[in-house]
Structures are given as structure tokens and as C-alpha cells.
Amino acid sequence: MKKIIKYILLDIVRNKIVIAYTGILLAISFTVFGLEDNTQKGLLTLLNLVLFIVPLVCVIFSTIYIYNSSEFVELLLSQPIKRKSIWLSLYTGLAGALSLSFLAGVGIPLLIYDRSATGITLLVMGMLLSIIFVSIAMLASVGTRDKARGIGLSIMLWLYFALVFDGIVLFLLFQFADYPIEKAMVGVSALNPVDLARIMVLLKMDVSALMGYTGAIFKDFFGTQKGIVISMVVMAIWTAAPLLLSLRKFNRKDL
Amino acid sequence: MRPSTSILSLLSLLFLLPGVSGHARVLTTGRGQQFEKITQALQAAQPHDTIIVQAGTYKEGNIVITKPVSLLGKNHPVIDGQKKFENISVKADSVLIDGFRIINSGTSSIVDYAGVRICNRRYVTISNNILEDCFFGIYSQYGVNCTISGNKLAAHQVEEQQSGNGIHCWKSDSLIITGNTVSGHRDGIYFEFVTNSVIWRNISHHNMRYGLHFMFSNSDMYAANVFENNGAGVAVMFSNHVKMFHNYFRENWGDAAYGLLLKEISDSYIDGNCFDRNTSGIFLEGVSRVEMYRNQFKENGWGLKIQASCMDIVLKENNFISNTFDVGTNGSLVLNTFTNNYWDKYEGYDLNRNKIGDVPYRPVSMYSIIVEKNPPAMILFRSLITSLMDRSEKVLPSLTPENLKDPNPLMKPVKL
Numbered sequence: 001m002k003k004i005i006k007y008i009l010l011d012i013v014r015n016k017i018v019i020a021y022t023g024i025l026l027a028i029s030f031t032v033f034g035l036e037d038n039t040q041k042g043l044l045t046l047l048n049l050v051l052f053i054v055p056l057v058c059v060i061f062s063t064i065y066i067y068n069s070s071e072f073v074e075l076l077l078s079q080p081i082k083r084k085s086i087w088l089s090l091y092t093g094l095a096g097a098l099s100l101s102f103l104a105g106v107g108i109p110l111l112i113y114d115r116s117a118t119g120i121t122l123l124v125m126g127m128l129l130s131i132i133f134v135s136i137a138m139l140a141s142v143g144t145r146d147k148a149r150g151i152g153l154s155i156m157l158w159l160y161f162a163l164v165f166d167g168i169v170l171f172l173l174f175q176f177a178d179y180p181i182e183k184a185m186v187g188v189s190a191l192n193p194v195d196l197a198r199i200m201v202l203l204k205m206d207v208s209a210l211m212g213y214t215g216a217i218f219k220d221f222f223g224t225q226k227g228i229v230i231s232m233v234v235m236a237i238w239t240a241a242p243l244l245l246s247l248r249k250f251n252r253k254d255l
Numbered sequence: 256m257r258p259s260t261s262i263l264s265l266l267s268l269l270f271l272l273p274g275v276s277g278h279a280r281v282l283t284t285g286r287g288q289q290f291e292k293i294t295q296a297l298q299a300a301q302p303h304d305t306i307i308v309q310a311g312t313y314k315e316g317n318i319v320i321t322k323p324v325s326l327l328g329k330n331h332p333v334i335d336g337q338k339k340f341e342n343i344s345v346k347a348d349s350v351l352i353d354g355f356r357i358i359n360s361g362t363s364s365i366v367d368y369a370g371v372r373i374c375n376r377r378y379v380t381i382s383n384n385i386l387e388d389c390f391f392g393i394y395s396q397y398g399v400n401c402t403i404s405g406n407k408l409a410a411h412q413v414e415e416q417q418s419g420n421g422i423h424c425w426k427s428d429s430l431i432i433t434g435n436t437v438s439g440h441r442d443g444i445y446f447e448f449v450t451n452s453v454i455w456r457n458i459s460h461h462n463m464r465y466g467l468h469f470m471f472s473n474s475d476m477y478a479a480n481v482f483e484n485n486g487a488g489v490a491v492m493f494s495n496h497v498k499m500f501h502n503y504f505r506e507n508w509g510d511a512a513y514g515l516l517l518k519e520i521s522d523s524y525i526d527g528n529c530f531d532r533n534t535s536g537i538f539l540e541g542v543s544r545v546e547m548y549r550n551q552f553k554e555n556g557w558g559l560k561i562q563a564s565c566m567d568i569v570l571k572e573n574n575f576i577s578n579t580f581d582v583g584t585n586g587s588l589v590l591n592t593f594t595n596n597y598w599d600k601y602e603g604y605d606l607n608r609n610k611i612g613d614v615p616y617r618p619v620s621m622y623s624i625i626v627e628k629n630p631p632a633m634i635l636f637r638s639l640i641t642s643l644m645d646r647s648e649k650v651l652p653s654l655t656p657e658n659l660k661d662p663n664p665l666m667k668p669v670k671l
Contacts, residue, residue, distance in 0.1 A: 038599055040554075040577040044637075052639055166640040173632050182631050189634060198638055208508065208532050209556025209579035210633065216510065218634060 008093025025105025033113035050126040062137030118204040125197035139242040285309025328354035336360040360389040369394035391419035410439040420445040442468040566590035582618035589658040616664040621648035
């Protein structure tokens with residue numbers, strides 16, 4: 001398994017798109033911090049990057065990579081190797097490479113310009129979102145042999161997590177504005193890893209605004225040790241659940 | 256006679272004067288001294304005498320000063336109210352109380368016991384005392400021309416209903432309150448019907464309600480004070496001609512906490528203040544004719560919450576930096592002027608290079624209006640959908656007040 005991981009990891013790291021991704025992340029991060037003397041604004045731009053660009057790149061690149069390496073996977077399957085270890089090594093390679101390039105692309109400028117708690121939270125959340133969206137891509141691509149359908153599905157999933165879900169939440173917020181829904185909102189936010197990541201950063205970035213009455217409920221939950229642990233567990237579930245589901249499907253798949 | 260010799264003879268006459276009645280004496284109080292107790296010394300004292308109190312603990316119940324004397328504490332002698340009495344009541348003009356440690360005043364829900372009370376007197380000075388665990392700290396009722404300076408007041412009160420204010424001034428005039436530190440009281444400094452007074456260079460922090468509470472007090476000034484981490488910030492209400500200069504308002508957090516709460520204020524000036532990390536920097540309601548120049552709003556939830564009931568407020572040359580929302584409002588009526596402020600969220604351009612942006616800035620974002628109407632929506636803040644909504648609102652304002660704008664936003668922050 002180690003050998004396969006090593007092979008996939010090296011293959012992805014040498015991939016032109018991943019190198020370009022790292023380069024673009026580096027360029028954007030250095031530019032936003034270099035342009036403004038106000039690191040807060042730079043962090044805000046990076047937050048948008050982490051919440052939308054990073055999941056998008058992760059999910060699409062992983063889907064395409066999995067389809068492109070289907071022949072390689074078939075070749076491996078002809079060897080006496082377990083399906084489980086092939087699938088998991090594929091995941092580990094992808095997640096490792098993409099989070100590594102995120103770490104290099106955003107982490108280095110962050111550590112140079114802004115070592116605040118907000119910056120560190122942003123970095124951790126970006127890493128978590130990278131591995132979560134690789135896992136979602138595994139699930140999207142295992143279902144169908146058709147590459148176009150697979151990529152379409154992964155884009156739809158990204159759109160859902162980045163935009164549609166929040167739209168639904170906003171709609172619900174206004175529909176139930178007369179009810180005390182603050183606590184329910186905490187639960188709803190766990191249904192979307194992007195939201196969870198955003199709230200964790202928000203708690204550091206906009207702490208003053210969140211100290212208001214309703215904000216205080218979010219702060220009391222997510223800001224405490226317990227809340228952070230629960231959020232991390234939810235993030236871990238978001239990583240593991242799609243991966244295990246895809247593994248189950250892959251094990252039973254007729255190749 | 257030459258002039259120099261005449262002066263000499265006059266001087267020698269002055270030295271011969273001691274012993275003549277009317278000259279102030281110095282009385283000493285303390286263990287093994289002239290007087291054992293402060294009350295004994297006060298009884299023996301003539302007007303304008305000085306009483307020096309040596310270090311020690313004095314438990315004498317309520318000390319009432321009825322003569323104009325100076326009471327000087329050496330190495331902070333302790334005056335203990337034993338949680339039963341008011342420590343010192345000043346019932347004479349021109350009294351000086353300096354250098355004491357005044358602790359444990361009585362607590363009551365009927366009588367406002369204080370560490371030091373000035374009752375209807377003039378020219379009283381309370382300086383350099385340490386007040387600990389007093390119900391009310393220094394209480395001035397009908398005080399005129401009094402000075403309260405350099406005192407340190409600390410209390411550890413837990414419930415708002417059963418606690419008193421640090422420096423409490425009621426129906427007073429021409430007070431000078433300077434260099435005091437107040438913490439742990441209900442309100443740090445409390446002004447009601449106080450006129451022509453100055454609050455200068457005080458620090459008021461960790462009080463349960465307001466750092467400074469200001470009611471029906473006209474023509475006062477407070478400058479260079481620090482108000483930090485108070486339960487509900489600072490409240491200035493129902494007053495006019497108030498000048499607020501160069502104060503710091505910091506870390507007043509909570510839904511009903513404001514760096515500065517202004518209610519029914521008119522003809523006032525707010526200049527050079529710094530609002531840092533408050534839930535709302537300034538909240539204005541029913542405010543009119545107020546000029547706000549060169550203030551700094553930094554890292555607040557809302558820099559400014561300006562209700563539609565305000566009019567003729569001029570905001571000029573203020574810096575708005577890293578606030579979650581710069582300005583919030585509750586209506587579409589705008590009778591105020593925003594001009595030449597620096598907004599770090601401004602995205603316009605300056606083609607003619609005059610350091611003033613060419614397109615107006617609208618400081619009220621759509622999402623701040625949504626959050627105002629529906630507070631739990633805060634959980635969606637900074638998500639893609641809300642950013643998109645904010646963008647489209649900027650192009651075509653529909654929810655945000657059309658007239659609330661800064662036509663001349665600065666490109667660079669004002670140097671303060």
C-alpha cells in the first residue's frame with residue numbers, strides 16, 4: 001500500500017495542474033497581503049479562496065484524476081492487491097498532495113504576514129476542506145463510468161455546498177424568523193462542511209459582531225473547547241463518510 | 256528707609272505672628288500620637304487645621320467632618336466602615352481628604368452608603384485615596400467646585416440591583432474628576448444633573464453596567480478617559496452641549512453593549528475618540544446636531560448604529576477600519592451628513608488623484624440590514640450567497656437607504 005501511495009503522491013505532485021494550483025495560491029496570497037497594509041482584508045480574500053476555490057479545485061481535479069487513472073487501477077487490480085488498499089491509497093495520495101499544495105500555497109504567505117489565531121484557523125480549515133472534498137470526489141466518481149457525468153456530479157455537489165445550501169438556510173431563516181431558531185441553526189450548520197469552516201473562521205474574524213445576543217449562542221457553542229471538538233469530529237465524519245461509502249461501492253463494483 | 260530694609264522688617268513681622276489665633280495648626284493622629292482617633296482630632300481641630308493620620312486601622316463608624324480641615328493620610332491609613340457605616344461624610348466646605356485607604360462601607364437598599372460623601376458643600380478635594388469594597392465609592396450630592404482626583408476605586412460587586420456606583424455625582428456643578436481608576440462597581444462614573452464639569456484621564460473598566468453613565472448633565476466635558484470591558488459600555492443620555500474628546504472605548508461586548516450609547520443628545524462634539532473591538536462602536540438614537548470629527552472605529556461589530564430618529568449629525572474625517580459592518584441603520588430616512596471619511600471597504604477609484612474617491616461610498620451593506628431584521632442570519636455572514644447579495648445591492652440599491660452615503664470618501668486613512 002505504501003508503494004502505491006508513494007507512486008500516486010509523486011505522480012500528482014509532478015502534475016502540471018497541481019503545480020499551477022500551488023503557484024496560483026502562492027501568487028494570490030502574496031498579492032493580497034502585499035497590496036494591503038491591513039492584513040484583515042487579506043485574510044478576508046483568503047477566506048473566500050479557502051471556502052470556494054479550494055473545494056472546487058479539489059473536487060474537480062480529484063474526479064478527473066480518478067477517471068484518468070482508471071486503467072492504472074485496473075492494472076493494479078490484476079495484481080494480488082486488495083481493492084480496499086488500492087482505493088484508500090488513491091485517496092491518501094490525492095488528499096495528501098492537494099493539502100500539501102494548499103499548505104505550501106497559502107501556509108507560507110500566512111506564516112510570513114499574519115500569524116494570528118484567525119490565520120491559523122483559516123489554514124487548518126483549508127486543509128480540512130481539501131481532504132473532505134477529495135473524499136466527496138471519490139464518492140462522485142465511483143458511481144458512474146461516464147467521465148462527463150462524474151465531473152458534472154462533482155460540480156453539482158460543489159455548487160450545492162458552496163451556494164445552494166446557504167440559499168436554503170437563508171430561506172428557512174426568513175420563513176421561521178418568528179421562532180427561536182438560533183440553536184437549530186447550530187445543528188443545521190453541521191450539515192455543510194463549508195459552513196462549518198466558515199463559522200470557525202468567523203468566530204475569530206468577526207468576534208465583536210458575534211458577541212450580540214444571537215451571535216453569543218453561536219459563540220457559546222462553537223467558541224468553547226467542547227464546540228471546537230464537536231466541530232472537528234463533524235469534519236472528520238465529513239471526511240470519512242463519503243470515503244467509506246465510495247469504498248463500499250468500489251468493492252462491489254463490476255469493473 | 257531703603258525699600259529692601261522695609262521688606263525685611265515686614266518679613267520679620269510675619270515670623271513673629273505664630274501663636275496669633277487664626278493660624279492653622281497641625282494635629283497628628285495615630286497610636287501613641289497626640290490623638291488616638293480621627294474623630295478626637297476632628298473635635299479638637301479649629302477651622303483650616305491640618306490633621307495628619309499615621310498608618311493604622313481606624314474603625315470609628317461614621318466620621319463626620321463639620322469643619323474646613325485638611326485630612327492627610329500617611330502611608331494609606333485604613334478607614335474601615337465594617338460593612339455597617341458610611342466611612343466619611345463631608346459636611347463642611349474646603350475639606351481635603353488625601354491618601355487614605357477607605358474600605359468596607361455599609362451596604363443597604365434604602366440608604367446609599369458611600370466611602371466618602373460630599374453633602375451640599377463647596378471646594379472639597381478628595382485625592383489619592385484607595386477605596387476598596389465600598390457600596391458607593393465617592394458620592395457628591397449638591398457638590399460645587401469639588402475635585403476628585405487620583406483615587407483608585409475597586410469593588411467586587413456581583414448583582415446590579417445590590418451595588419453602587421464608583422464616583423456618583425448628583426446635582427453638582429463645576430466638578431473636576433481626574434486621574435481616577437474605577438472597577439467592579441455598578442457604574443464607574445455616574446453623572447445626574449451635573450453641569451459645567453470635567454472628567455479627565457480616568458480609567459473605568461470591568462464595571463457591571465456602564466463605565467460612564469451620564470444623564471441630564473449639560474455643558475460637561477470628558478476627555479482622555481479609557482472605558483474598557485464594562486458590562487454595557489458608556490451611556491450618555493438626555494443631555495446637551497457635551498464634549499467628548501480623545502477617549503478610548505474598548506471591548507464592550509454584548510447585544511446591549513455599546514462603546515458609546517447616545518440617546519437624546521444635542522449640540523455636542525465627539526472628536527478624536529478611539530472605538531476598538533466593541534459590538535457596536537456608537538449607537539445613536541434621537542441625537543441631533545452632533546459633530547463627529549476624526550474618530551477611529553476599529554474592529555467593531557458595527558462601527559456606528561445610527562437610528563433614523565437622528566438628525567443633523569455630521570461625520571467628517573473618521574477612520575473606519577476592519578469593522579464587520581461600518582454603519583447599521585433601521586430606516587430609510589437619512590438627515591445626517593457623512594463626508595470625507597476613510598472606509599477600508601471602499602472599492603472606488605481616484606482618477607484625478609486628489610486623494611478623494613470619485614464614486615460615493617455606501618457604508619450600509621445589505622447584509623447589515625438583513626442581520627438587523629433577522630439576527631440569526633449572522634450565521635451565514637461571509638458566505639458566497641451573502642457576498643453575491645451584497646454585490647448586487649451595491650449595483651442596484653433596493654434595501655439599503657439610498658441617501659446614506661459618503662460622497663467624498665478618502666483614499667487613505669486620516670492620520671490621527
